[in-house]
Amino acid sequence: xxxxxxxxxxxxxxxxxxxxxxxxxxxxxxxxxxxxxxxxxxxxxxxxxxxxxxxxxxxxxxxxxxxxxxxxxxxxxxxxxxxxxxxxxxxxxxxxxxxxxxxxxxxxxxxxxxxxxxxxxxxxxxxxxxxxxxxxxxxxxxxxxxxxxxxxxxxxxxxxxxxxxxxxxxxxxxxxxxxxxxxxxxxxxxxxxxxxxxxxxxxxxxxxxxxxxxxxxxxxxxxxxxxxxxxxxxxxxxxxxxxxxxxxx
Amino acid sequence: xxxxxxxxxxxxxxxxxxxxxxxxxxxxxxxxxxxxxxxxxxxxxxxxxxxxxxxxxxxxxxxxxxxxxxxxxxxxxxxxxxxxxxxxxxxxxxxxxxxxxxxxxxxxxxxxxxxxxxxxxxxxxxxxxxxxxxxxxxxxxxxxxxxxxxxxxxxxxxxxxxxxxxxxxxxxxxxxxxxxxxxxxxxxxxxxxxxxxxxxxxxxxxxxxxxxxxxxxxxxxxxxxxxxxxxxxxxxxxxxxxxxxxxxxxxxxxxxxxxxxxxxxxxxxxxxxxxxxxxxxxxxxxxxxxxxxxxxxxxxxxxxxxxxxxxxxxxxxxxxxxxxxxxxxxxxxxxxx
Numbered sequence: 114x115x116x117x118x119x120x121x122x123x124x125x126x127x128x129x130x131x132x133x134x135x136x137x138x139x140x141x142x143x144x145x146x147x148x149x150x151x152x153x154x155x156x157x158x159x160x161x162x163x164x165x166x167x168x169x170x171x172x173x174x175x176x177x178x179x180x181x182x183x184x185x186x187x188x189x190x191x192x193x194x195x196x197x198x199x200x201x202x203x204x205x206x207x208x209x210x211x212x213x214x215x216x217x218x219x220x221x222x223x224x225x226x227x228x229x230x231x232x233x234x235x236x237x238x239x240x241x242x243x244x245x246x247x248x249x250x251x252x253x254x255x256x257x258x259x260x261x262x263x264x265x266x267x268x269x270x271x272x273x274x275x276x277x278x279x280x281x282x283x284x285x286x287x288x289x290x291x292x293x294x295x296x297x298x299x300x301x302x303x304x305x306x307x308x309x310x311x312x313x314x315x316x317x318x319x320x321x322x323x324x325x326x327x328x329x330x331x332x333x334x335x336x337x338x339x340x341x342x343x344x345x346x347x348x349x350x351x352x353x354x355x356x357x358x359x360x361x362x
Numbered sequence: 363x364x365x366x367x368x369x370x371x372x373x374x375x376x377x378x379x380x381x382x383x384x385x386x387x388x389x390x391x392x393x394x395x396x397x398x399x400x401x402x403x404x405x406x407x408x409x410x411x412x413x414x415x416x417x418x419x420x421x422x423x424x425x426x427x428x429x430x431x432x433x434x435x436x437x438x439x440x441x442x443x444x445x446x447x448x449x450x451x452x453x454x455x456x457x458x459x460x461x462x463x464x465x466x467x468x469x470x471x472x473x474x475x476x477x478x479x480x481x482x483x484x485x486x487x488x489x490x491x492x493x494x495x496x497x498x499x500x501x502x503x504x505x506x507x508x509x510x511x512x513x514x515x516x517x518x519x520x521x522x523x524x525x526x527x528x529x530x531x532x533x534x535x536x537x538x539x540x541x542x543x544x545x546x547x548x549x550x551x552x553x554x555x556x557x558x559x560x561x562x563x564x565x566x567x568x569x570x571x572x573x574x575x576x577x578x579x580x581x582x583x584x585x586x587x588x589x590x591x592x593x594x595x596x597x598x599x600x601x602x603x604x605x606x607x608x609x610x611x612x613x614x615x616x617x618x619x620x621x622x623x624x625x626x627x628x629x630x631x632x633x634x635x636x637x638x639x640x641x642x643x644x645x646x647x648x649x650x651x652x653x654x655x656x657x658x659x660x661x662x663x664x665x666x667x668x669x670x671x672x673x674x675x676x677x678x679x680x681x682x683x684x685x686x687x688x689x690x691x692x693x694x695x696x697x698x699x
Contacts, residue, residue, distance in 0.1 A: 211643075
């Protein structure tokens with residue numbers, strides 16, 4: 114698999130200020146196709162800020178982003194989506210009152226247009242949803258089920274399905290297992306592994322060493338808004354990574 | 363044990379969507395049956411039924427507008443004042459001698475612009491809650507209506523202007539009697555409700571309105587321009603209030619300072635009775651229609667039975683509380699903990 118080495122996304126010396134507070138300072142990040150990168154760090158280390166910069170929700174105060182080797186300036190999350198970057202938010206960012214299928218395609222629904230009016234193509238939404246859930250081996254009773262009726266793990270699976278419905282190249286997951294029952298964690302980790310196999314680059318932010326060591330190929334630690342340490346997973350240990358989080362090498 | 367739970371769950375899954383969709387219609391049917399037994403000669407007579415529809419005609423427009431706003435988890439307190447201001451502008455334009463097709467269109471434009479003002483205020487001024495913006499415009503619009511009219515009624519419109527609120531569709535060609543006519547306002551309610559049912563359920567914008575109410579962050583993260591959709595919703599709400607003004611002009615043949623006073627509360631009540639959730643994302647156009655009908659039938663029935671209007675207030679208030687309590691119970695059953 115030569116695609117493993119293809120560089121999908123690179124952040125170079127990203128800096129972000131909020132007023133007088135420095136949230137990120139000269140942070141670098143790389144993600145390759147078919148690779149899972151674990152990002153660790155204590156609360157306030159800048160993980161979430163960095164992800165929001167990557168997804169275009171925040172504009173960096175300095176530094177640059179390269180998608181497929183080309184420098185891009187993101188004005189909004191829409192821009193990063195168009196470049197193949199998707200974000201699975203910690204609060205899941207699903208609308209509980211809508212069914213699974215409509216959540217997966219929210220904002221990008223297939224429509225039949227009649228002049229200015231855009232009518233939803235419910236049949237196509239259902240077909241695409243069933244096909245996509247099948248591809249990721251996600252089991253739900255029906256794609257018409259409302260998301261608020263699902264368990265935490267099923268919701269996470271829907272959120273991940275949502276992020277990959279449009280041929281995403283890079284998927285960022287913020288604490289994908291934080292809110293889950295133990296027996297559901299395994300299913301989500303399996304899902305991450307099958308995403309990797311399809312050539313997607315996955316960035317996982319997590320506090321749980323079990324998750325990091327189950328799915329990641331590489332791990333990087335942020336400390337007080339800076340790159341603190343980085344290593345192939347095979348060349349480090351849990352204790353060392355935990356030390357990085359505390360700021361000890 | 364688990365099997366039993368699953369059976370129970372799947373039963374809920376089968377029944378709940380129907381209850382959620384049509385439960386309120388059941389309540390409406392029960393009310394109609396009860397009223398029919400209490401007033402067998404009068405209640406279901408042609409005259410009385412058309413009367414109910416004429417009475418709810420303009421309220422039903424306000425309720426529909428407020429409904430869309432409530433689906434986004436917002437609120438519009440200014441619809442009564444928008445209607446009054448639109449009505450006053452209509453009256454002034456009519457008195458100035460403008461042709462009827464101009465007169466008819468002015469309240470629609472005025473209502474739309476008022477709604478646009480609300481929407482832009484809420485989004486551009488970043489008001490902490492739509493309650494505050496529309497509470498402000500509740501006063502601003504009514505005050506403006508009084509300023510431009512001098513606070514006095516302006517009466518006397520042409521038949522064309524009064525057509526939507528006062529017109530009759532003759533049905534004698536169906537072999538019915540002259541008194542068995544169809545009010546134009548009834549047809550208008552049907553058309554407007556069908557259009558907005560299609561808008562809310564079949565179009566992408568309608569789906570986004572529900573999504574914003576369900577989880578605004580999810581909508582934003584999905585690339586939906588939440589502020590733009592909100593401006594559209596408040597503008598449409600104002601537009602519907604403008605239609606309400608046009609109907610009211612036909613019914614009363616007059617622009618008067620107290621038009622639509624406190625009708626924003628009736629509109630909100632109809633939405634709540636109809637099953638719209640104050641937290642947003644929940645409710646149906648059919649439900650709002652049922653809510654408007656329930657309030658209309660209650661008032662009409664109690665009038666027929668000579669019950670004092672004070673009792674009507676007590677009853678409508680009780681129904682609001684009861685309807686929301688049923689909603690709470692329903693949600694306990696329908697949602698996983």
